[in-house]
Each structure stands twice: as C-alpha cells, then as structure tokens.
Amino acid sequence: xxxxxxxxxxASILSKLVSEGHDSYIVGGSVRDAFMNRPIHDWDIATAxxxxxxxxxxxxxxxxxxRFGTVTVVTQEGSVEVTTFRMEGEYLDGRHPEEVEFVSNxxxxxxRRDFTINAMAESIDGALVxxxxxxxxxxxxxxxxxxxxxxxxxxxxxxxxxxLRFSAELGFVIEKxxxxxxxxxxxxxxRISAERIRIELEKTLMSQRPELAGxxxxxxxxDKYISISGKSPDGLERLSNLPTEPMLRWCAxxxxxxxxxxxxxxxxxxxxxxxxxxTIKTCLRALAITDFPDDKIAIKKLxxxxxxxxxxxxxxxxxxxxxxxxxxxxxxxxIGGTLDKCSLLERLDAILKSSxxxxxxxxxxxxxxxxxxxxQTGSELGETLNKLLDHVIYNPEDNTRERLLEVSxxx
Numbered sequence: 119x120x121x122x123x124x125x126x127x128x129a130s131i132l133s134k135l136v137s138e139g140h141d142s143y144i145v146g147g148s149v150r151d152a153f154m155n156r157p158i159h160d161w162d163i164a165t166a167x168x169x170x171x172x173x174x175x176x177x178x179x180x181x182x183x184x185r186f187g188t189v190t191v192v193t194q195e196g197s198v199e200v201t202t203f204r205m206e207g208e209y210l211d212g213r214h215p216e217e218v219e220f221v222s223n224x225x226x227x228x229x230r231r232d233f234t235i236n237a238m239a240e241s242i243d244g245a246l247v248x249x250x251x252x253x254x255x256x257x258x259x260x261x262x263x264x265x266x267x268x269x270x271x272x273x274x275x276x277x278x279x280x281x282l283r284f285s286a287e288l289g290f291v292i293e294k295x296x297x298x299x300x301x302x303x304x305x306x307x308x309r310i311s312a313e314r315i316r317i318e319l320e321k322t323l324m325s326q327r328p329e330l331a332g333x334x335x336x337x338x339x340x341d342k343y344i345s346i347s348g349k350s351p352d353g354l355e356r357l358s359n360l361p362t363e364p365m366l367r368w369c370a371x372x373x374x375x376x377x378x379x380x381x382x383x384x385x386x387x388x389x390x391x392x393x394x395x396x397t398i399k400t401c402l403r404a405l406a407i408t409d410f411p412d413d414k415i416a417i418k419k420l421x422x423x424x425x426x427x428x429x430x431x432x433x434x435x436x437x438x439x440x441x442x443x444x445x446x447x448x449x450x451x452x453i454g455g456t457l458d459k460c461s462l463l464e465r466l467d468a469i470l471k472s473s474x475x476x477x478x479x480x481x482x483x484x485x486x487x488x489x490x491x492x493x494q495t496g497s498e499l500g501e502t503l504n505k506l507l508d509h510v511i512y513n514p515e516d517n518t519r520e521r522l523l524e525v526s527x528x529x
Contacts, residue, residue: 134176135163135172135175141222143239186204225247279307315391316393342390401431407420407429414465421470491523
C-alpha cells in the first residue's frame with residue numbers, strides 16, 4: 119500500500135528522475151508523517167542523480183548546497199530540495215561534515231540519518247524502504263538512533279535537541295541507549311549556534327509536551343544559557359494550555375524561568391537565543407506587567423496604554439501562574455470559579471473580538487474632528503482624546519462620531 123500522496127509537482131520531479139534512469143525516492147520526515155497521518159510541510163527527494171544531472175534535467179534549479187549534493191528544483195507549483203545519495207566524512211565542528219561522498223545506494227544514504235523514523239524512503243510506485251525498523255519504532259512510539267547513538271551525536275550535536283523535540287511533538291519515548299548517549303554527549307551542545315538551538319527549543323515549546331524543554335535544561339543541553347541544570351523547572355507543562363503562538367509561549371517560558379531562578383535576566387536570555395527584536399521587545403514589556411486585572415474595564419484600560427501583543431503576552435504569563443494557583447487550591451481560582459473559567463487570555467480575546475473601543479485608533483472621532491469644532495491643538499487636544507477614550511471604555515455604546523462630538527463639547 120502506498121504511504122505518501124505527494125503533490126503533483128513532487129510526483130512529476132520524481133517521475134522525471136526515474137524516467138532518466140536515476141533511482142529516486144521520497145525520504146525522511148515526509149514518509150514518517152504520511153504513515154502517521156500527520157500534516158506534511160516539507161517534501162524531500164533523494165536520488166542517485168548527481169547535482170549536475172539534476173541541474174541538466176530541470177529548467178530552473180538553484181544550487182542550494184552543491185557541495186553536499188543538494189539542488190533546489192523550482193517549479194510554478196512549488197520548490198523541493200533534491201539531494202544526491204551520499205555518505206559523510208568526519209564532523210570536526212560537531213555540526214557539518216568536512217566532506218561528502220556521493221554514492222549510488224539508497225541504504226548507504228539512509229544509514230547516515232539521525233533516527234530510524236527519519237531513515238525511511240518510498241519509491242514512485244509505493245515501495246517502502248525501511249532498513250532500520252522505522253515503522254516498528256513508530257508503531258511502538260520510540261525515538262531511536264540509526265546505528266550507534268554516540269556516533270550520531272558526535273557527528274551532529276543538534277541531534278540531541280531533535281530527539282527531545284520529536285519526543286515532545288510525537289509523544290514518543292527516547293530509547294534507553296539513545297538517552298544514555300544524550301546524557302554522555304550533552305556538553306558538546308555548547309558548540310551549536312544559538313539560532314539552531316532556538317529553532318528546536320521553539321518547536322518543543324510549541325508542542326503539546328513543552329515540559330520536554332525542561333528535560334533539555336535538566337540534561338545540561340542549555341547550560342550555555344541557563345544557570346541551573348540537573349533538574350527541570352516545575353510548571354512547564356502549563357504552557358500547553360496556551361495557544362500555539364511562539365510569542366506567547368516564549369514569554370510564559372521566560373516568566374517561569376525567572377520565577378524559578380533559572381535565569382537572572384529575560385533580556386539577556388532572549389538576546390542570547392537570538393530571538394527577533396519584536397518578540398524580545400514585546401516579551402520584556404509584557405513581563406513588566408506584574409498584576410494583570412481580571413475585570414473588563416481594567417483590561418480595556420490596559421489595552422489603551424499598551425500594544426495588543428504586549429497585553430496578550432501578559433495575560434498568557436498570568437494564566438500560567440493562575441493555573442498553578444488554581445491547582446494548589448483544589449481547582450478554585452482566586453477570582454472564583456473553576457480552572458476552565460479563569461483564562462485571562464480568553465477574556466482578553468473576547469474583548470478584542472467584541473469590537474469595543476479600547477485604543478485611540480478605535481475612537482469614532484479623530485484629532486482633526488476636534489480641531490474643526492474649535493478645540494485647541496497640542497497637549498490639550500491629546501488630553502481631550504484620552505478623556506473621550508476613557509468615556510467609551512466605560513460606555514462602549516457611545517463610540518459614534520455624533521455622540522463623541524457631543525461629549526467633547528462638555529469637556
């Protein structure tokens with residue numbers, strides 16, 4: 119039975135390669151995800167064709183990594199990386215092979231891959247190639263290295279993070295020998311770039327088991343960025359209650375690390391992880407909001423003074439702390455009601471969806487409207503607009519041009 123059902127442009131590229139006499143297969147994560155009925159975001163093709171052959175066969179290609187045998191084939195429907203079967207030389211930097219050797223045998227290519235569940239391939243006619251028992255490991259819910267795990271992790275230390283990330287995303291357990299090798303090689307994680315670590319850490323935080331980020335800390339994979347190792351911070355599982363939005367989860371993650379004293383500075387941590395400027399700025403402003411209100415008027419006033427993203431992050435942080443308070447109090451929240459009625463972020467999002475005015479930009483009148491009525495320019499104009507905003511926060515039905523101009527006369 120055929121496992122994958124690739125898009126037409128993928129099937130067309132594969133068919134072209136095979137018709138020209140080059141053994142070619144869909145490989146890696148796309149085969150894994152297809153077997154597990156998970157969404158497939160990336161398709162990869164491995165082939166016996168050399169990069170020169172690939173470039174000759176297709177009208178538009180980009181030599182993405184010619185040295186490592188990877189060519190991107192570009193079509194109107196999409197692009198895909200096509201990589202020549204290869205074996206890899208010594209990894210002197212713990213991340214990239216010093217050289218690669220192109221081979222004609224698929225099994226040799228699969229033998230260099232990280233985990234059995236990623237070392238599978240499928241031909242154009244649906245023949246599955248699974249030399250290392252990837253299907254069995256999927257069925258048994260196991261993350262296992264291809265070959266010796268110490269070898270795999272000494273080649274590429276990022277694979278240790280990927281093992282934990284896959285465990286978080288798929289709900290699989292890490293096989294004993296593979297986990298022992300992670301523990302033994304954890305110190306080599308210091309050689310990995312922050313950008314690579316951030317990607318794996320973020321995917322872990324965005325999963326349904328974000329507490330696996332705590333295992334990364336416990337094992338010592340994040341010693342370069344975290345001041346405590348040997349134990350996992352409590353409460354990381356609460357991040358799974360938040361929407362799967364990176365900014366929300368990074369902010370709540372930072373809040374928990376600060377609260378448990380795993381980091382001293384959110385600023386330093388977020389910069390060290392090379393997060394983008396917008397995320398850093400938003401998270402830091404949100405963390406400065408230490409007492410999130412629980413009533414509608416106060417939440418709207420908070421929105422009137424801060425960006426929406428900042429307030430949503432602050433609500434997410436408060437919800438993670440509130441979840442802990444509810445849990446320790448037997449299920450009753452500090453504002454009354456049970457845990458599922460205590461989401462501040464849900465309350466906030468309901469206000470945002472209600473279209474009730476909470477910011478100057480949402481006011482039905484502008485500064486120009488007030489100037490035309492004879493109001494003074496400068497600080498007095500701004501003061502009047504803020505008073506009108508305060509008025510509609512309490513009286514949302516008054517946010518019409520006619521009504522606000524009437525109110526402004528009294529001001």
